[in-house]
Amino acid sequence: MTDAQTAAIRIRQLRSQLEEHNHRYYVLDEPSVPDAEYDRLFRELQALEAEYPQLISAQSPTQRVGGAALAAFGEVRHEVPMLSLGNAFAEEDLLNFDRRVREGLGELLPAGDLFGAGAEVEYCCEPKLDGLAVSLLYRDGLLVRGATRGDGTTGEDISSNVRTLRNVPLQLQGSGYPPVLEVRGEVFMSKAGFEALNARQLAAGAKPFANPRNAAAGSLRQLDPKITASRPLQFCCYGVGQVEGELAATQVGVLQQLKGWGLPISGELKLVRGAGQCLDYYRDIGARRSTLAYEIDGVVFKVNDIGYQRELGFRAREPRWAIAHKFPASEELTELLDVEFQVGRTGAVTPVARLKPVQVAGVTVSNATLHNMDEVARLGLMIGDTVIIRRAGDVIPQVVQVVLERRPAAARPVQIPEHCPVCGSAVERTQLVKRSKGKETLSAGAVYRCVGRLSCQAQLKQAIIHFVSRRALDIEGLGDKIVEQLVDVGLVSSPADLFILRYEQLVVLEGFADLSARNLLAAIDSSRTPTLARFIYALGIPDVGEETAKLLARALGAMERIRQALPEVLTWLPDVGAEVAHEIHSFFAEEHNQKVLAQLLERGVELQDEGDLHAEFAACTTLATLIDKLQIPFIAVTGAEKLADKTASLEALIALSQDWLALSVFKNLNEKARQSLRDFFASPANCLRARQVEEQLRAFGMHWESPRRAVAGLPLAGQTWVLTGTLEAMSRDQAKQQLEALGAKVAGSVSAKTHCVVAGPGAGSKLDKATELGLPVLDETAFLQRLQLLQAKE
Structure with a gap:
């Protein structure tokens, strides 16, 4: 066998593996290999194709990055016109559509029941994506053409661009697909992808896009496919056009076939019966619209039976068997x-x-x-x-x-x-x-x-409103209006003043009486024992949200350590960058904030769950990372490691920096870095700062010479849980807190990576998705039993 023949076999293997990985990652959301392994296979394929250019194929994953720019798009005539849908804007419109469908089918429908109720039609339901309609033509399973809808009869040839979409298979999977198959669907951009694209546009000084639909349409109609390849576009198919061969006899069946051949379909696809269930679907997805990862502007209902579709036919430029029920x-x-x-x-x-x-x-x-x-x-x-x-x-x-x-x-x-x-x-x-x-x-x-800071009443009011909010100290009955009233009459000038309010001060205020005054004081009193994480969040430190507050509390363990922490020390915590670290340090260094914090503790606020530094941060530093954190110009991580190997201590490093002869023969740094090291430690202020950072690392137990402690594994560490429906024994927030305390991550959506779903009464699509994926599902009783069991082991 020749080298070229061996290369051809390996190229076919690599293409097959990469397409399978693409399908799992972009369509199924079930990545089967780490990114590094995917990159290794991709680079191997690139190298082989570069060595044997005669073996390059348009179906190769390497061609998704886009080829040369086009001078213009060619025209494509659709063998089967891509028609638009009629619209329903009100329930009455949908009911009339259903009536027309039943009348049009007449005797083809089975008879109604004995009570005179007419037969109901099955409908395929899916969200109406707000994107650009496209056509993909496959011949013998290979993608040969992509086209826009255009005027419905003639579109533009965008083959080079659709090849760059990661979830569009260049070759269909499996077998049994027709020799000619035209797949129709929508190219769209997720909300997260749109935001990321606009952030890049602004950073580059370019004009941002107005909305995801415009962004998707503009990205797909680029003459340079490399631009399209750089945009976060996705494809979702909703039907077929020209077909030579046999397909399933129902709309849902056809879509499931397409899914089996590697094409993405909507995760919200559902089969319902009758107009009533159509309206239920419309209301449900409308209620969840803002939580979806993509923009939708309505719901599409299609008669499920393909034979019924043919019987109903078309009128003018739209089918009689489908309608788009638009949102306001x-x-x-x-x-x-x-x-x-x-x-x-x-x-x-x-x-x-x-x-x-x-x-x-x-x-x-x-x-x-x-x-x-x-x-x-x-x-x-x-x-x-x-x-x-x-x-x-x-x-x-x-x-x-x-x-x-x-x-x-x-x-x-x-x-x-x-x-x-x-x-x-x-x-x-x-x-x-x-x-x-x-x-x-x-x-x-x-x-x-x-x-004006807190001398400005607007800032003071907003600070206190945040302090008492549900996710902070959660003082029930202390709403925005009451906070504004307390500030306006001079009773409260800082969060600490809430804890010295008296009954006789409140009862005379407008809107208060004996019971309301006593209830508010009781609510304030019951808030005196917050968790450390809630208290940190309540302080309103700029750029410190709930997750960062939880991290600070879990890692450093005590208010005093958090208050004292230097910015360089804070950056050892995951996800705390230099800017956030400086915000935290500056907040606690500010005199007014120190006074309010002292008053809060003096006035009876007792922080819960304070303790030692978390075990995972004990002895977590090295001399090399300390050198790197000092931000010495021209000394990067590698240089810091070499200096640490040479000196073994901060004092030895400072001594080396001032020993011209010893430093000059240290060949692991270039002259610019050596001079920078000399200049940095020639400053007494820099020497003092470095020693202060090391001293605090030692005091906190983070120093490399500090004793290490075993990290107790949390029982749910590494697991992702999802809560859906209504919980009766506790709130969703309380359930989330308990799961996080056991090490779990609580996500807002279900995927193949989800470990377990807790489903209370009223659970909807998340439960359906969990069932479809075969994930473990617990009702509230089973969930509480699991919590008790895990907590007993802690």
């Missing part, structure tokens, strides 16, 4: 009447659009967020403009675009106020500090802040 519009036009500025908990002065009221997605919208002045500038927004407003689910409405052709002559620019609209203090633009290797770079931030 999520985008509308309205007028920007004014821009006002609100002051938040951290002093951020945020522009808010005041709009001419308009109905968007079934809700009257009169306000919309503008985020910050950079967003105002990006939009080119002026007061008086006509704007496009978007509202999706429960998301705060946003201004997404200005309609420039409608701008009036009297339009006025939006100006940031020089003084705080609440307290009159100066408003200043934030400075972004970028710290790297011993130097700080300042640049203008996107946020403007009131400098």
